[in-house]
Amino acid sequence: MKNSIKQLFDDVRTKNPLIHHITNTVTMNDCANVTLAIGGSPVMADSPEEAPAMTELAQALVINFGTIATDTFQAMIKAGKAANHLGIPVIFDPVGVGATSFRTEKAKELLKEVNIQLIRGNVTEVMGLLGLSAETRGVDAGKTSIDRQQLATKAAQEFRSIVVISGKIDVISDGQNIVSIANGHEMLTKITGTGCMTASLIGCFAGVTENFFHAAIAGISIMSIAGERAVRSLRQGEGVGTFKVKLFDEISSIDGGRWEEEVNFK
Amino acid sequence: MKNSIKQLFDDVRTKNPLIHHITNTVTMNDCANVTLAIGGSPVMADSPEEAPAMTELAQALVINFGTIATDTFQAMIKAGKAANHLGIPVIFDPVGVGATSFRTEKAKELLKEVNIQLIRGNVTEVMGLLGLSAETRGVDAGKTSIDRQQLATKAAQEFRSIVVISGKIDVISDGQNIVSIANGHEMLTKITGTGCMTASLIGCFAGVTENFFHAAIAGISIMSIAGERAVRSLRQGEGVGTFKVKLFDEISSIDGGRWEEEVNFK
C-alpha cells in the first residue's frame, strides 16, 4: 500500500487534476491554495446555472457544507449528478451536520440524490449523517465515547463510500478495511479550515487514481504530517499566524519519500 | 476593573465560547481565525433558514454589515431575534454605514428589530447610525471634528448599548462611563479586517461575561496591543504580509498578564 500511495504524489504534480469545489465562503481561499500546493488546480463555480458544466471539466468534485444555503445546495445537487453521470469522484465534507436540523436534512438529501465516493468529517458530523445524536457545538467535534473504527465502518457500509473520520487518530474505512493514522497536532484545530483543506487534498488524489481508499489515506495523512512539521519549525513567540504559513510551506514541499518516512500507521 | 478584565482571558480559553457570525465574505476567514486565536470557537451560518437555529447554540452573535445583502440581512434579523429571546449577546459592526442609504437604512431597521448589546464602529459609522452626516469614503473612517467621547455616549444612550469607537484613541462608552485607550498602530489600517476582527474578539469576551463593558474594553485593546507588538517585531524589508502573520501570533499568545502590562488607558 505504501508504495502505491507514495506514487500518487508524483501523479498529482504531473497530471495537475482540476478540482471543482462547491464550498463555504470562510475557508475557500485556503482550499484553493492547498489544492495548488499539492499540485492540483482549483476551480470554484458555485452558481446553480454553471456548476454542472464546470464539474464536467474536472477530475474531482468537492462538496463542503460549511456555509450551506439554498442556492449553493442546488448547485451541489446538480454538480453532483453531473459528476455521477461522468464517473467523476465526489468528496463530501459534511461540516456542522448534526448541529442544526437544516444541515442534517440537507446532508440526507444530498446522500440520497448523489452517489458520494468519499466522505470526510469529524466524529460528530459522521454520527449526524447516520442519525446518531452527539453533543455537538456548531462546526466543532463534540465529545462522544463512540468507537470511531466501528463508526467509520458503519458509515462506509451505509453510504457505500470511503469514510474518513478526522481526529487525534484519523480513521479511514472502505466498509471492509480500516486504517488508523496517528499523525497530527492540536495546533491544527487552532486555525480554521484544516478539515476543509483535507477534503481538498483528498479530492486531488481522487482525481488521479481510482483507488479512493488510497486517495483518502494520502489526503488526510498529508495534513497531519504537515501540521506536525509546521509545529516543529515554530520559533519562540510564533503562534497561529506563522503556523498557518508554515503549514502551506510544508504541504507545497512534501513528496512521497517524506510522506513514507513520517506517516505513522497505527 | 483591570483585575476583572485580566481574568477574562483565562475564561475565554477555558470556556471556549461558540461565536456565531453573520458577516462579510471579505474578512470572514480572518474573523474565524481570530476567534480561535483568543480561545473561542467560530461558526458562520448565514442562510436565513438556518441562522436562528445556529445562534441558539452560541454564546454570542456577531453581526457585521461588510457585504450586506438582502438575504444575509434576513438572516441577521432572524438570528438577532433568536439571540434576544435567549439572552445571547449581540455585537453589531456597522461597516460602511453612512456611505450608502441602503446600508444606513438596513442598520436602522436592524437596530429597531433587534436589541444590540455592543456596537463597534469607526467614527463615521457611529455618526451614520445616529443620522449625523460625515464625509465618508466607502468602509473607511472619514474626517470629522466631532468629539468622540460625546459621540460614543450619545450613541450608547440612544441604542442602550455599549458603544466602541475605533480610532487612534479607542473610546468605549456604556452611556454613563467612558474609557479611552491609547494603544494601537497605523499599520492596523493597512490590512483589511482589523475592525471586523475586533468585533469578533469583543464577541468572544461577551460570550463569557455579563459585563459587556469589560468585554468591549478587552476586545478592542487586544487588537491594539497586538498591533503594536507585531509592528515592533518586524524586521527590515518586512511589510503588511508579515505584519498580518505576526498580528495573529500575538493574539494567540496574549494573556491577562501581558494585557495588563501593555494596556494604556488615557
Place this chain on the structure above:
Amino acid sequence: MKNSIKQLFDDVRTKNPLIHHITNTVTMNDCANVTLAIGGSPVMADSPEEAPAMTELAQALVINFGTIATDTFQAMIKAGKAANHLGIPVIFDPVGVGATSFRTEKAKELLKEVNIQLIRGNVTEVMGLLGLSAETRGVDAGKTSIDRQQLATKAAQEFRSIVVISGKIDVISDGQNIVSIANGHEMLTKITGTGCMTASLIGCFAGVTENFFHAAIAGISIMSIAGERAVRSLRQGEGVGTFKVKLFDEISSIDGGRWEEEVNFK
C-alpha cells in the same frame, strides 16, 4: 513613459483612491489587502441594490468573474453603468471565460452593456472574449500557439479597451501600441488570486490617472516584480505559504524608484 509611470506610485499613496470591487469570494480578501498595500482603499459591496451607489463614491470599479452568479452579475451591470455615467474607469477580469458557456455569455453581455476601459486576463480568457476556442481548464490558462501580441491588439480594438494578457511575458495593448514585460516567476501561479490582485492593482492606478495604458503597465509589472523579489527572499524549506506573505511585503514597500530599476521591458 517610465518617468510618468514612476510618478503614479506616489500618486496612489497620496490620493488613496477608493476602489470598488464586485469580485469573487475566493480571492476577495487578497484583493482588498493588495489594494491597501499599494496605497488604495478597497470597498466590496456586491448587492445589486447597493452596488451602483457605492460605485459612485469610488475612483475605479473592478469587475471580476471568478465566482460569477446571477445576483452579482446584476450588481456588475448596474455598477458598471453607474461608473460609465460618471466617467469612473471600469476594469474587467474575465476569470474562466471560455471554460463554460454561462461564463462566456455573461462576459459578452457585460461587454455589450458596459464600456470597459481595461481588461486583464490570461490568454485563453481573452480568446474566450473574442469567441476564439482554446483548450481551457477551469480558470487556468490553457495551451495555445496564438500570437499574444496580435491577440491583445485585436481584443483592444474590438472592445475599445486597454487589454492586458498575463503570462510568462505580459502583453499590454491599447489597440495601437504594444508593451511586453518579461518580469515574473512561476511561483505566482502556485498561489490563487495573483491575477485577481493584478486587476486590483491596475484599478488603483486607473483611479489616479487618465492614462489607462500606463495604469495597466504599472499594475501588472508590480505583481511580476514583487513575485520575483519574493522568490529571491525565500530561504531553504520555505514554500508557497511564505511566498504569499513576502509577496504582500514586497507590494507594500515598492516605490517608483525600485520599479524603474527592476522593470524589464522587452
